[in-house]
Amino acid sequence: MAPIATSNLKNFKPNEIRADNISKFDPNFTQNVIDAMGPKTKPRVRKLMASLIQHVHDFARENELTIEEWMEGVQLMNWAGKMSDDKRNEGQLVCDVIGLESLVDEIAFKLVADTSDSATASAILGPFFRSDAPLLPNEASIVQGVNGGEITYMHGHVFDLQTKKPVPNATIDVWQASTNGLYEQQDEHQVDCNLRGKFTADSNGYYAFYCLRPTPYPVPNDGPAGKLLELLDRHPMRPAHIHLIVMCDRYKPVTTQIFDRIDPYLKDDSVFAVKESLIVDFVDLKGNPRASLELEYNITLSPY
Amino acid sequence: MAPIATSNLKNFKPNEIRADNISKFDPNFTQNVIDAMGPKTKPRVRKLMASLIQHVHDFARENELTIEEWMEGVQLMNWAGKMSDDKRNEGQLVCDVIGLESLVDEIAFKLVADTSDSATASAILGPFFRSDAPLLPNEASIVQGVNGGEITYMHGHVFDLQTKKPVPNATIDVWQASTNGLYEQQDEHQVDCNLRGKFTADSNGYYAFYCLRPTPYPVPNDGPAGKLLELLDRHPMRPAHIHLIVMCDRYKPVTTQIFDRIDPYLKDDSVFAVKESLIVDFVDLKGNPRASLELEYNITLSPY
Structure with missing residues (x-):
């Protein structure tokens, strides 16, 4: 990333921090995951999943998410599913x-x-x-x-x-x-x-x-x-x-x-x-x- | 958003599209949710959750996520939790x-x-x-x-x-x-x-x-x-x-x-x-x- 001139500071966007952070990691990883979708994927599913994968990966990179933190999130999701039944929707409540x-x-x-x-x-x-x-x-x-x-x-x-x-x-x-x-x-x-x-x-x-x-x-x-x-x-x-x-x-x-x-x-x-x-x-x-x-x-x- | 001059096109960022899309909706909504975190929130939790909330909300706005699509996602999450046990972690697999x-x-x-x-x-x-x-x-x-x-x-x-x-x-x-x-x-x-x-x-x-x-x-x-x-x-x-x-x-x-x-x-x-x-x-x-x-x-x- 080029240094940011002082005159540009008012246009500074969080995105520029992100781009810098991303560059530490494999720059093709996320696109490869998105491109794995096959030709029969419905257009709306393709749009939603490409966007979801991009955001989830950006979230992980921007925060240098640890394996332990990710696993805590997985356990919280699984716990929500286990608690849900016809009278309670814990995934919705989360x-x-x-x-x-x-x-x-x-x-x-x-x-x-x-x-x-x-x-x-x-x-x-x-x-x-x-x-x-x-x-x-x-x-x-x-x-x-x-x-x-x-x-x-x-x-x-x-x-x-x-x-x-x-x-x-x-x-x-x-x-x-x-x-x-x-x-x-x-x-x-x-x-x-x-x-x-x-x-x-x-x-x-x-x-x-x-x-x-x-x-x-x-x-x-x-x-x-x-x-x-x-x-x-x-x-x-x-x-x-x-x-x-x-x-x-x-x-x-x-x-x-x-x-x-x-x-x-x-x-x-x-x-x-x-x-x-x-x-x-x-x-x-x-x-x-x-x-x-x-x-x-x-x-x-x-x-x- | 100001119109983009042709000379700036090489610096055009997806973020600018996002900003435009966001402007249809309450511009304070996401910050209000982030700001609801209390003073006792640990710094790492605050950072992760602010980023997660921002990304999840951006994902919803950028794609104009429908209530039905969101609910399908909730049901998929709940289903993963229900299937998980000591021999299988379906949340992890998702x-x-x-x-x-x-x-x-x-x-x-x-x-x-x-x-x-x-x-x-x-x-x-x-x-x-x-x-x-x-x-x-x-x-x-x-x-x-x-x-x-x-x-x-x-x-x-x-x-x-x-x-x-x-x-x-x-x-x-x-x-x-x-x-x-x-x-x-x-x-x-x-x-x-x-x-x-x-x-x-x-x-x-x-x-x-x-x-x-x-x-x-x-x-x-x-x-x-x-x-x-x-x-x-x-x-x-x-x-x-x-x-x-x-x-x-x-x-x-x-x-x-x-x-x-x-x-x-x-x-x-x-x-x-x-x-x-x-x-x-x-x-x-x-x-x-x-x-x-x-x-x-x-x-x-x-x-x-």
Whole structure:
């Protein structure tokens, strides 16, 4: 590498350090691995794998990764796989704590939104979604036996991004953790499908149900994701949120989470899912014997 | 990004494309994830994780990784963990087929060798090493009941890189697959510790044992590493080789593999471990009733 003139320092890129570091090692190694792909490799697989191999190798070279460090990574990956089952996806959670699921979600949202960013923003699905939540009528409650907590009347309209008019018949799939921070499938003391349900907006695009003001909770930290958080000197807490998937024929589906504005973990969500537009206000509700709080939340869908 | 003047094209770096692509997305996202590391993070962990997060995020952005593609990767990782046990390390094998173990090995070797590259080159450990191979006397055979194959008298001296003199008492730990391409722990028809043993060089630095001319074999391809090879349109074959670990007090240990020059897979080892200096010649041997081939192989150790 040529010496860097002082006048060029403002254009100095980390890449130039990398190029220098790479030069210690076999300069053809990575290209040889990439070129080993055969002619029947699908174009998208070829692009993704060439890029993945380049990044993984650059990571190893730039940091002069030791055999022991690499093997610790392998063991962490294997541990994540062993811990995963139909109720827990630890590989996903490891990705979550390094922000990858939220980033992939942002990429998907940007590509869906194209030039517009006015549709309801998305957030990660998370590992606790179940596709078999019960269909419930509007005005029903998803709360089936919970200790403590504040019941919230959540309601609003589903709108079309372009016409600004209400969208009838959208499905709102909602799920949340209980007051102890556990989802029903993590907690044998909760009844099946506690705190989850699917609602259908009426002909005016209106939906309404009763749920809990959500509670902040830690992501499961007894496995490799927890180990990683410990190594990174980070807490496992997620700010209180309610999960939603809103779907309607002829509209792009939205998977999102909404966050309670007063939550102390809004600024340092352990999985980096918070966006300003997803922060909502729970307000006091008078005169409704079924709830002490109200949350009006409107959803905007982008047509295909 | 400023437009690139034609006169600057020779200095054009892929990084500039990346910067442009990144600009579609939240420019602070990755730094926020890196900055979430707390003050108690160890400096090496901080460096490695900041670099890993940057590369993983860049990979996702540069390729506009979809949620489905990311989830396929998560499932492949989890599958690798589930398949791994005390006899099989599938996470390691997945790394091997993208060249990572060989690269990490090269980095380690370059750092050990410093300015010299005359010590015996290293190669990956692979997943079939056992630390409990039997100690055998010089001139013993590691072949305990094998169908077919050519018995080879392998012998040589261990030298000091600096003095060029023989090194007495080095331990040579050797292991190889059988003629069916399987290591003993993969094959219930082989006796325990077949084709493995530890030898001690004598006071003249001389070692000798009987082994097999090695056989090319496929890496296990019934799991995620095999799936990856299929996606990459690559075969799973490894060129025929013998594994060695040579250790001696006051010298840097060497983990290596030696490869048969006539092997058809030398040019496309599925785990990228072949180096020119590790290719050896098996020659005909006359007058020794115990072997039909001879391999003289000298090992050079670098003192600490």
